Amino acid sequence: MSKPIEAFIFDLDGVITDTAEYHFLAWKELAKDIGITFTKEDNEELKGISRMESLEKILKLGGKENDFSKEEKEQLAAKKNEHYLTLIQNITPDDILPGIKPLIEEIKKHGLKLGLASVSKNAIAVMESLGLKDKFDVIVDAAKIQHGKPDPEIFLTAAKLLNVETAACIGLEDAAAGVDSIKGAKMFAVGVGSEETLRKADIVYSKTELLSYGNIIREFEGA
Numbered sequence: 029m030s031k032p033i034e035a036f037i038f039d040l041d042g043v044i045t046d047t048a049e050y051h052f053l054a055w056k057e058l059a060k061d062i063g064i065t066f067t068k069e070d071n072e073e074l075k076g077i078s079r080m081e082s083l084e085k086i087l088k089l090g091g092k093e094n095d096f097s098k099e100e101k102e103q104l105a106a107k108k109n110e111h112y113l114t115l116i117q118n119i120t121p122d123d124i125l126p127g128i129k130p131l132i133e134e135i136k137k138h139g140l141k142l143g144l145a146s147v148s149k150n151a152i153a154v155m156e157s158l159g160l161k162d163k164f165d166v167i168v169d170a171a172k173i174q175h176g177k178p179d180p181e182i183f184l185t186a187a188k189l190l191n192v193e194t195a196a197c198i199g200l201e202d203a204a205a206g207v208d209s210i211k212g213a214k215m216f217a218v219g220v221g222s223e224e225t226l227r228k229a230d231i232v233y234s235k236t237e238l239l240s241y242g243n244i245i246r247e248f249e250g251a
């Protein structure tokens with residue numbers, strides 16, 4: 029008998045839509061404001077990481093970790109979010125990455141549950157702009173968890189709310205921290221991005237358009 033599969037749990041930024049790029053641009057702008065050079069390579073480490081933890085990492089990168097009070101850090105994080113909100117204001121369903129809609133349709137067609145696990149405080153607004161919010165059975169965002177990725181809490185919470193076993197879940201992620209979170213929750217991990225960054229995933233696709241429901245299920249059953 030084949031292994032039971034009950035749910036798919038998606039990350040949002042960088043998997044469903046290209047907001048990972050907007051997070052990068054917004055941090056780059058903020059870093060420039062405070063005299064820190066921030067590159068796309070540096071950004072890899074920030075993917076999947078909460079807003080305040082990301083700021084701490086950027087300050088450390090620039091050797092400025094002791095230069096700001098807690099209140100000033102809150103202001104800096106708020107400023108980054110303002111840059112980010114400007115960038116995402118025109119998001120529409122056309123911004124859903126290729127391959128995602130067909131995958132969601134297959135998941136639904138097979139009667140599986142669908143969850144979202146995003147540490148972003150903007151997750152619900154982005155899902156609404158994409159016209160996807162109502163397609164998901166459960167959305168777990170920053171408001172529902174204590175510990176961000178790589179802690180497994182967010183994927184465990186999604187499985188719990190979906191009322192499914194973690195071993196019967198497949199998680200999708202574009203971030204190394206996210207893959208760690210999925211594996212920590214004892215789920216099958218699908219990575220989207222570079223093999224090297226996502227080496228702990230069970231299977232990696234270089235881009236979303238290559239995602240294939242049939243292939244993912246075959247790999248899951250063979251794992």
Ligand code: BG6
Pocket residue numbers: 040041048051074075076077078079082109146147148149150151170203
């Ligand atoms: C994650 C992104 O989904 O959300 C991170 O990968 C981002 O880059 C984090 O920092 C928090 O997002 P927000 O919208 O709460 O600042």
Ligand code: MG
Pocket residue numbers: 039040041042043048075076201202203206
């Ligand atoms: Mg992501």
